[in-house]
Amino acid sequence: MTARSICVFCGSRPGKNPAYMADAEVFGTIIARQNWRLVYGAGDVGLMGAVARATQAAGGETFGVMPDSLFDREIGKTDLTHYVLTETMHERKKVMFMNCGAVVVLPGGAGSLDEFFEVLTWRQIGLHEKPIFLLNTKGYWDKLIQLIDHVIDQDFADGSLREFVQVADTVENLEKGLEKALG
Template sequence: MSTHSVCVFCGSRAGGKPAYEAEATRLGALLAEAGYRLVYGAGDVGLMGAVARAAQTAGGETFGVIPEHLVRWEVGKTDLTRYVVTETMHERKKVMFMNSDVIVVLPGGAGSLDEFFEVLTWRQLGLHEKPIYLLNTDGYWTPLMRLMNHVIDEGFADASLLGFIEEIEDVQELMAALRAALS
């Protein structure tokens, strides 16, 4: 069994640039090679499917969590090491969060943003101290970071909020950050 678990929030679509899926695939393989368990949304589509298939191919442990209403839509990947079906989206996020040591957010849509902002808010409120990494593949999260700075500049958050997020440019840099955080 893996010593550490990495929660990956990411898109149920592949996105518009091949780099998104390539980095998700690379991440899945490297997590497995490092002996980290992948905790993710249990889908077999988009970046979710890419990261999970790569982790499995590399012999990694996978823990997928999916709400009942998304089993068909996100093509629930039942061949994982552990496959959990929850009743709600909120329960899904909680189970993923509770079963991980760090949070990694890959490119994604509204669901990934929801997941990111929930764990960021929990961190801001002092409910956890888990690292949160944004994998900024091809600058995907740069507009989000501009928005975060705008929120601070407009007085709706303290500048300390940015200290809870580490923006990472590529998977190699992310793996170095994970090794440091999980050692």
């Protein structure tokens, strides 16, 4: 099931623009419709909660991973198909990543950036070949994409770094990209 599982990193808050929540809900429905499994941080708040609830409502499988220390803050969602409790954030990221075939990053904050850069770095140093997608809802990730291009332009990374990240401006384009990547 790992190959057809999508690891979603995203905000534990809804963000300012209602489009972020709307896209999270639509994407959760797509995950279920495509018979993919959602792998995520097991929170029931913000975009995390929205994508999980939408996946469940559409009959999809959910795999949540939560560190003990965040259970109360992120309102641990234990009614998932699979629920794993970890000791640390690092362990959480590792379990999530090891149980997926592709990574999708929806809008989010420092935690989502940490997760994104960790899997991107692992890809850069050859530890995996899993596809990494940014859902660039309403241009949310534009500055991040510019930063990656700047890092390459300033010769702190090879141009291949940019090729490791696929950007989708809409949920529909994200779905098409994932269909192609997952076969």
